[in-house]
Amino acid sequence: MERKVAVIGGGAAGMMAAIQTAGAGAAVTIYEKNDRVGKKILSTGNGRCNFSNEAMGTEFYHGSGKALAEEILSAFDVAQTKDFFSALGMRIRARDGYLYPASDQASTVLDVLRYELDRRHVTVHTQEAVQTLSFDEGRKQFLTVRQGKEAFYDAVILCCGGKAAPNTGSDGSGFRLAARFGHRIVRPVPALAALVCKESFYKQVAGVRCDAELTLQVAGKEAGRERGELQLTDYGLSGIPAFQLCRTAAYALLDKEPVTVRISFLPGFDKASCGSFFRERLASHETDEMDVFLTGMVNKKINHLLLKLAGIRETERAKDVSPAAFARLQNLYLGLETTVTGTNGFDRAQVCAGGVDCGEVTRHLMSKKQPGLYFAGEILDIDGFCGGYNLQWAWSSGAVAGKAAASGVM
Numbered sequence: 001m002e003r004k005v006a007v008i009g010g011g012a013a014g015m016m017a018a019i020q021t022a023g024a025g026a027a028v029t030i031y032e033k034n035d036r037v038g039k040k041i042l043s044t045g046n047g048r049c050n051f052s053n054e055a056m057g058t059e060f061y062h063g064s065g066k067a068l069a070e071e072i073l074s075a076f077d078v079a080q081t082k083d084f085f086s087a088l089g090m091r092i093r094a095r096d097g098y099l100y101p102a103s104d105q106a107s108t109v110l111d112v113l114r115y116e117l118d119r120r121h122v123t124v125h126t127q128e129a130v131q132t133l134s135f136d137e138g139r140k141q142f143l144t145v146r147q148g149k150e151a152f153y154d155a156v157i158l159c160c161g162g163k164a165a166p167n168t169g170s171d172g173s174g175f176r177l178a179a180r181f182g183h184r185i186v187r188p189v190p191a192l193a194a195l196v197c198k199e200s201f202y203k204q205v206a207g208v209r210c211d212a213e214l215t216l217q218v219a220g221k222e223a224g225r226e227r228g229e230l231q232l233t234d235y236g237l238s239g240i241p242a243f244q245l246c247r248t249a250a251y252a253l254l255d256k257e258p259v260t261v262r263i264s265f266l267p268g269f270d271k272a273s274c275g276s277f278f279r280e281r282l283a284s285h286e287t288d289e290m291d292v293f294l295t296g297m298v299n300k301k302i303n304h305l306l307l308k309l310a311g312i313r314e315t316e317r318a319k320d321v322s323p324a325a326f327a328r329l330q331n332l333y334l335g336l337e338t339t340v341t342g343t344n345g346f347d348r349a350q351v352c353a354g355g356v357d358c359g360e361v362t363r364h365l366m367s368k369k370q371p372g373l374y375f376a377g378e379i380l381d382i383d384g385f386c387g388g389y390n391l392q393w394a395w396s397s398g399a400v401a402g403k404a405a406a407s408g409v410m
Contacts, residue, residue, distance in 0.1 A: 002027050005405050006144055006153040008130050009174065010037030012391055013377025014159035015113045016398030017405070021157070022120035024406030029153070030122060031146060033129035033169050037117075038110040040161070040168035044350075044391065049106035052081050052395070053388040054097040060389045062247060063382040064186055065358025072365070073392065076399035081392060084399075088112040098387055133177045135370060142372065155372045155405040159398065162352025162378040163188050174379040175355065181370040184357040186381040189250035190349035192243040192390075195261065197236035198339040201309070205301045206234040213267035215335075216245045217260045218252040227267050236338070237261065240386050247353040247383065250343045259340040265298045265306075266333050274330050286319035293318045297333070306332040351390050355381040364404035365397060371410060376401040 003026040007018045010032030022028045030037065041049060053060075056078050058070045082092055082099070090112050091102035101108040117124060125146075132145035133156065141152040160174025175185045212230035214237065216223045224245045231239035245261070252259050266274060285293050291314040294303040307314055310329040312321055321329075346352065358381050360368050365380075367373040376397040384390045403409070 003155070003406060003408070004153045005029075005155045005157065006031065006130075006142065006151070007157045007159055007402075008133070008144070008177070009159035009161060009169070009377070009379075010034070010124065010126070011040050011159060011161055011169070011377065012038065012113075012394035013161075013398040013401075014157070015117060016395050017157045017159055017374075017376050017402035018122045019113070019116050019120055020399045020402030021406045022117075022122050024403055026155075026406040028120070028122045029151070030117070030124045031128050031130050031144065032124065032126045033173075035127050037124060037126065038113060040165055040170070041110045041113075041391075042106045043165070043168070044106055045100065045388075047106050048100050048104045049109045050098050050100055050388040050391070051085070051109055052078050052099040052392040054078060054094060054099065056389075056392065060385045060387070061382055061393070062191075062353060062384075063355075063358065063380070065361075065380060065382045068358045068361070068363065069382050069393070071363055072396050072400050076396040078392065080399075081395050084395070085109070085112065088116055129173065130177070133180065135181075135372070155374065155408065157374040157376055157401050157405050158379055159376045159401075160379055162355055163346045164190065164192075164349040164352040164378070166346060170352065170378065178356050178375070178379065181367060181373060183360055183367065183369060186354040186357055187251075187254065188346075188352050188354035189247060189254060190343050190346050191247035191250070191353035191383050192350035192386060193246045193250075193344040193348055194231075194233060194238035195236045195242050195246060195249060195340050196342040196344065197261075198341050201305055202232060202236055203234045204305050205232045205299075208232045208299045208301050209239070210265060210299050210302065211267060212241065213264040214241045214245060215262040215264070216248060217262065218248070219257045223252070224248050230263070236340070237263075243350065243386055246343050246349075249340050250353065253340070253342060260337055261340055262335040262337050264334050265302055265336070269334060271330070271334060274334055278326060278330055282318055286317070288318050289315050290318060290321065291315065306336070309336070350386070351383050352378055353381075353383045355379050357381055362410055364409045365401040366404060366410050372405075372408070374401040374405045
């Protein structure tokens with residue numbers, strides 16, 4: 001008898017799981033609460049869909065399942081992912097190791113997946129959320145209930161996502177379904193989101209983008225360091241370096257620990273080289289007003305802000321600035337300290353940290369608490385850096401769970 005498998009959630013992991021399950025000979029049904037599958041894919045990579053990265057390893061991931069992630073990412077790796085999408089007809093372009101569809105359109109990734117679902121005869125029910133999931137001991141099958149309709153399946157793959165971007169369907173409902181089977185849910189927090197800061201001066205520099213290094217400190221100890229294009233907003237810090245530090249900051253704030261960030265607007269400079277740079281500049285520009293003296297250092301709005309914080313007038317001539325004031329200014333360029341009070345919420349986060357404890361699933365991503373129940377994607381407590389890592393986790397985990405569910409591998 002043909003094995004019947006339900007995939008709950010039609011995102012990246014869910015579609016991959018369904019394709020792999022159907023490819024192994026099972027009859028597959030996807031239940032998706034949105035009016036279409038893959039809605040979240042369309043917003044990834046600023047609409048271009050950075051779907052993977054050639055620099056792959058567990059050092060790019062967080063969560064309770066790093067050892068598990070290594071095995072899963074090896075079982076369906078980047079090369080296999082490229083082969084998979086190429087076989088579906090998608091040309092691939094690499095930019096410094098970041099992988100995109102050659103069309104530069106996220107819709108291309110979604111389209112080839114949808115077409116493959118059709119070719120594999122996967123049944124797709126949209127606008128149908130599964131409210132109840134249980135295991136019928138008598139029939140030895142799973143019972144799904146949605147909109148009052150019941151259906152039985154030999155296996156179920158939960159691919160409901162986490163809580164990030166709830167407008168795309170990731171509203172935490174998968175956590176509730178997993179918890180019904182006794183699974184521990186590691187506290188979810190926003191990850192890859194902007195940092196909200198205490199200071200009011202951000203309104204003066206909102207909209208500025210610059211190369212910067214951020215050092216995250218939790219309770220006075222360094223907890224992370226990232227460099228890249230920083231985006232200053234009217235409420236704090238955004239851009240990739242802020243996103244990479246978000247999950248650590250979010251968990252620290254959840255535990256009521258003080259969180260600060262030191263911003264170096266001159267990454268690559270230390271105190272000695274910065275001092276030498278200013279002395280050389282002063283030797284040839286001592287009669288310039290400070291507004292002119294600092295021209296070309298960094299963005300003009302940042303120069304003005306740091307002058308104000310250092311207590312130096314823009315019209316003051318460089319030769320008249322005291323050594324103590326110059327020292328304050330240099331220190332601000334090297335490490336402006338800001339207090340983090342929060343992060344953007346799940347509605348503005350790219351991914352969710354936390355989820356189903358990975359210690360409670362097998363190497364085939366099956367529940368250790370309920371045989372036949374599998375997990376894939378963001379619902380598990382594994383989240384990656386910016387750069388295609390979360391989508392690669394979706395492809396890898398979806399492929400592993402799908403193949404296992406099709407055959408009943410535990």
